Amino acid sequence: MLDEPLAIPLGALARRALTPDEGPSLTLLDGSCYRVDAGRTPPGRRVRIGRGWRVASQPATDGRQAVLLGVKRGGTLVVSGVPVPTLAREFGTPLYVMDEARLRERCRTYVASLRERYANSQVVFASKAFCCMAMCRLAHDEGLYVDVASPGELATAVRAGVPASHLLLHGNNKTPDELRGALELGVGRIVLDNFYDLELLDALTRKTGRTADVLLRLTPGIEPHTHRAIQTGGVDSKFGFGMLDGTAREAVARALDVHGIRLRGIHCHIGSQIFDVEPFVQSAEALMEFAGWMARDHRVVIDDLNLGGGPGVRYLPGDRPLEIDAYAAALIEVVRRRARELGLPLPRVLVEPGRSIVGDAGVTLYRVGAIKPIPGVRTYVAVDGGMYENPRPALYQARYQSVLAERLDEPCTATVTIAGRCCESGDVLIWDAVLPAPRADDLLAVFSTGAYNYSMASNYNRYPRPAVVFVSDGRARLVVQRETVDDVLARDVPPA
Ligand code: PLP
Numbered sequence: 001m002l003d004e005p006l007a008i009p010l011g012a013l014a015r016r017a018l019t020p021d022e023g024p025s026l027t028l029l030d031g032s033c034y035r036v037d038a039g040r041t042p043p044g045r046r047v048r049i050g051r052g053w054r055v056a057s058q059p060a061t062d063g064r065q066a067v068l069l070g071v072k073r074g075g076t077l078v079v080s081g082v083p084v085p086t087l088a089r090e091f092g093t094p095l096y097v098m099d100e101a102r103l104r105e106r107c108r109t110y111v112a113s114l115r116e117r118y119a120n121s122q123v124v125f126a127s128k129a130f131c132c133m134a135m136c137r138l139a140h141d142e143g144l145y146v147d148v149a150s151p152g153e154l155a156t157a158v159r160a161g162v163p164a165s166h167l168l169l170h171g172n173n174k175t176p177d178e179l180r181g182a183l184e185l186g187v188g189r190i191v192l193d194n195f196y197d198l199e200l201l202d203a204l205t206r207k208t209g210r211t212a213d214v215l216l217r218l219t220p221g222i223e224p225h226t227h228r229a230i231q232t233g234g235v236d237s238k239f240g241f242g243m244l245d246g247t248a249r250e251a252v253a254r255a256l257d258v259h260g261i262r263l264r265g266i267h268c269h270i271g272s273q274i275f276d277v278e279p280f281v282q283s284a285e286a287l288m289e290f291a292g293w294m295a296r297d298h299r300v301v302i303d304d305l306n307l308g309g310g311p312g313v314r315y316l317p318g319d320r321p322l323e324i325d326a327y328a329a330a331l332i333e334v335v336r337r338r339a340r341e342l343g344l345p346l347p348r349v350l351v352e353p354g355r356s357i358v359g360d361a362g363v364t365l366y367r368v369g370a371i372k373p374i375p376g377v378r379t380y381v382a383v384d385g386g387m388y389e390n391p392r393p394a395l396y397q398a399r400y401q402s403v404l405a406e407r408l409d410e411p412c413t414a415t416v417t418i419a420g421r422c423c424e425s426g427d428v429l430i431w432d433a434v435l436p437a438p439r440a441d442d443l444l445a446v447f448s449t450g451a452y453n454y455s456m457a458s459n460y461n462r463y464p465r466p467a468v469v470f471v472s473d474g475r476a477r478l479v480v481q482r483e484t485v486d487d488v489l490a491r492d493v494p495p496a
Contacts, residue, residue, distance in 0.1 A: 295344055
């Protein structure tokens with residue numbers, strides 16, 4: 001009996017077993033079949049998967065995207081040692097499940113990949129990807145700083161115990177109150193996005209006598225190959241000072257004129273879910289070039305070069321995320337080379353990943369309800385969640401993989417559409433999911449939901465938001481409680 005969790009490359013997850021007498025086995029999403037040799041599971045919790053694969057039951061550290069998912073005989077999905085039916089029973093559905101070991105491993109991979117090459121580096125967790133106190137604390141414990149972009153994210157990080165000096169404040173329309181709050185708190189870096197920011201900070205620093213350490217967010221005019229809604233570095237962007245139209249240069253001149261501002265460096269973030277290293281290299285080149293210009297024309301040497309976030313994660317089997325090591329190597333090569341060529345001192349290098357820290361550590365569990373076959377058209381399988389807890393498919397046609405979590409050993413014979421329960425025809429979570437024919441009450445698991453799911457959830461249709469649990473080593477702990485309808489109504493003023 002196999003009850004050890006397996007580490008299976010995400011996106012290569014078991015779809016069906018061979019036959020019961022062949023023992024637990026996996027058919028991966030790329031179509032290959034593996035037999036799990038459970039009888040010879042050696043101590044150290046390693047298991048052999050056919051064709052000689054050996055996968056530790058700890059997350060892979062070799063850069064392969066892996067999460068601690070497993071299959072028990074009987075076709076039950078296990079996440080980090082916890083069978084998902086247990087999670088559903090204990091915490092209800094829909095449920096965001098985060099593999100804690102995977103989160104930590106991703107943080108460590110980032111820190112090690114940069115530090116080994118470049119000691120003066122700092123990884124910053126972009127909390128917008130998944131913001132709750134438990135995650136901010138985890139990131140802090142792993143040596144990351146935290147990027148916040150709103151008063152709510154700021155308060156979350158602070159209450160989780162992240163020192164203000166380890167915070168970076170972003171935002172393309174910070175209010176005077178938000179900036180005042182950040183100044184009073186002593187936020188490590190305020191990232192100025194536009195001239196309005198600059199003017200507000202000028203006025204505030206004069207008034208309070210405080211000094212702000214700032215970075216300028218620059219828009220290098222680079223458009224990575226990703227969905228338009230998550231491109232941020234192109235010329236036509238609401239973010240940052242344009243580098244191609246001269247605004248960035250003007251911003252430097254004006255920032256240097258403000259007495260209460262210490263211009264500590266420059267920042268860019270070109271977009272999200274990027275698989276190619278080239279746009280990152282181009283933006284690092286562009287920013288180093290700009291740093292050279294600052295040194296020549298203004299005699300200002302930057303302390304910080306913040307290259308933003310953006311590396312993608314695997315949602316579908318064909319997705320090929322960047323190896324963090326290769327990404328770090330490419331960035332550092334540019335920084336060292338350009339610093340040498342331009343005669344600049346080496347800056348501190350920061351990166352701000354969000355999705356690639358948390359994305360594939362997340363699995364969302366749903367209960368199947370109504371099933372509506374439309375002969376000759378499609379079958380809608382409705383689950384107890386939807387766009388209120390995962391708006392990404394509706395927002396930018398994001399695609400996901402799913403399994404019926406208690407029927408992994410059954411052949412996938414049905415192609416169905418997984419619909420949410422919001423009152424929108426566009427509330428579809430997955431078009432054309434290939435599954436064993438779903439039945440009411442089945443448990444559906446959707447993978448790679450760790451990023452921009454919980455953090456983008458809303459109360460649309462006044463649905464309460466799901467709970468979040470961290471699982472690790474066979475144990476689950478609640479980190480965000482499920483909302484209740486009373487929570488949703490709490491701010492309504494009852495009619496007289
Ligand atoms: N930094 C900034 C300024 C961002 O706007 C974002 C995402 O929008 C990130 C970092 C994180 O990006 P990702 O989650 O793609 O790593």
